[in-house]
Amino acid sequence: MKIKKIIAALPHDQIGQLALEGVIAPVTVESSIVSAFTEQSIRAESYAGKLYGLPKAIETPIFLYNKDLMKKAPKTMNELYEISKSNQNAGQYGFLAPWDNFYFANAVLSGMGSYVFKQEKQSLDPTDIGLHSDGADGVSYISKWYNENLFPKGIIGENGGSTLEALFQKGKWRYYFNTCMI
Structure with a gap:
């Protein structure tokens, strides 16, 4: 029996894993089409230097702010931290982020020089883990x-997103870090 090509949307x-199991096959795509996507999104659809698909969407954490509470966004994380401290007793929050989720915490960790695995030319080096001193600095930050109670306790865990959204609806935060799909 000959199997026909099937197009599927996959995370x-x-x-x-699917490439290793032989469930999916590499695809050949014209370079003009590949170049329409970001390098990171093409790398996410590749394994061992071979392309297995094209992105249907690109998702990234973004920084949002409530224009009713703040006229402009802060320029640095230190400025954001100071705004958060000054709003601590006002029944509002200067900034909220679901940093108990690595997807969001990685922005801080990688911003301080940490990485999960060293990026080689076409793959990752699992023997070079970059969560050492730079990663520790990010975790401390x-x-x-959390230690200074700048985030409410309810934003941790699976239901944290619902709490964050409820606080937004009530106008309780000035700045927020969440996901945007393009």
Whole structure:
């Protein structure tokens, strides 16, 4: 029996395993089409240097702010931290982020020089884990927001997103870090 080609929408984090199992095959795509996407999104659809699909959407964490409470966004994280501290007793929050989720915490960790696995030319090096001192600095930075009660306790865990959205509806936060799909 001959199997015909099937097109499927798959999460990028399943590409490697499915390629290893032989469930999906590499695709050939004209370079003019590939160049329309970001390098990171094409890399997410690749495994061992071979392309297995094209992105249907690109999702990234973004920084939002409530224009009713703040006229402009802060320029630095330190400025954001100071705004958060000054709003701590006002029944509002200067900034909220679901940093108990690595997807969001990685913005801080990688911003401080940490990485999960070293990026090689066409793959990752699982023996080079970059969550050492730079990663520890990032974890310490994130921890101070929780330790100083700048984030409400209800934003941790699976239901944290609902709490964050409810606080937005009530006008309780000035700045927020969440996901946007393009």
